[in-house]
Amino acid sequence: MAIEITNLEYTYGKNTIFEYQALNGIDLTIDDSSFVAIIGKTGSGKSSLIQHLNAILLPDKGEVKVNDFTMTNNDKKTSFKELRKQVGLVFQFSEYQLFEESVIKDVMFGPLNFGVSEEDAKELALKYLKMVNLDESIYEKSPFELSGGQKRRVAIAGILAMDPSIIVLDEPTAGLDPQGAIEIMEIFLTLKNEFHKTLILVSHDMDFVYQYADEIILLNEGKVVVKEDKVAFFNEPFLSEYNIEKPQLLIAYENFMKHKASEFISFEKLITEIEGELDNVK
Ligand SMILES: Nc1ncnc2c1ncn2[C@@H]1O[C@H](COP(=O)(O)OP(=O)(O)O)[C@@H](O)[C@H]1O
Ligand SMILES: [Mg+2]
Secondary structure, three states: OOEEEEEEEEEEOOOOOOOEEEEEEEEEEEOOOOEEEEEOOOOOOHHHHHOOOOOOOOOOEEEEEEOOEEEOOOOOHHHHHHHHHHEEEEOOOHHHHOOOOOHHHHHHHHHHHOOOOHHHHHHHHHHHHHHOOOOHHHOOOOHHHOOHHHHHHHHHHHHHOOOOOEEEEEOOOOOOOHHHHHHHHHHHHHHHHOOOOEEEEEOOOHHHHHHHOOEEEEEEOOEEEEEEEHHHHOOOOOOHHHOOOOOHHHHHHHHHHHHHOOOOOOHHHHHHHHHHHHHHHO
């Protein structure tokens, strides 16, 4: 089990007039090498939850277990340096975290910080810049000269260069053009399928969630409403209650079934018809 969370509560601004309880008793387990999506309305606690996974936030109550680490209210954030290497967190708008004078130095920063030699850090940086499909011609440029999508890839390469076993992505495709977004999602899928990483994706994009994740975790008001297989999830009657849009692929399929269910149809025809419906939806 990669992650085991028991009765996690977290409150911002404790004992101030801004006091707000963001997490209200989260119970959750996430298996090794799984690809899960965390969804829920803005303010439901998604970002607060994932910041507990590498001890950026510590629980007020309850317990967060990640790999061999256990975090409770009695711990100090400074005790979890090794954990931060194992759990790579790609923040929302991660491109704002770039700060070095060149792309390559930015990616080398993490490994160097964890005691890797200059030479090995460079090798890691080259490997992961390549993995996120960035062209060599930009490695010596300042990150600030790059496009939004390129910057985000640099930030992702920087996290991957620390070789975390768990990769947590907070809205990694927000604001990217459709093609750039698909390319980034494909990188994550490779990380899961070929490198057996545990992937945790926070996203508002139900098409991506449906296509790439295996399981869905729905948060509402700082609690887990449900965690289940994506196919079962998107057939739940409560989706509209939480303003969750169905993936386009499912809408197309359901429309198709409404019109065609009564006829016998060959498999080839079925595929053609579904593709036709998909084009209509798009
Ligand atoms: N630094 C903070 N200080 C005070 N309240 C915060 C802070 N960060 C988040 N919150 C509040 O906690 C709740 C959950 O926020 P967040 O975890 O960011 O939700 P989500 O990522 O699902 O949009 C929201 O009501 C938000 O306003
Ligand atoms: Mg958020």
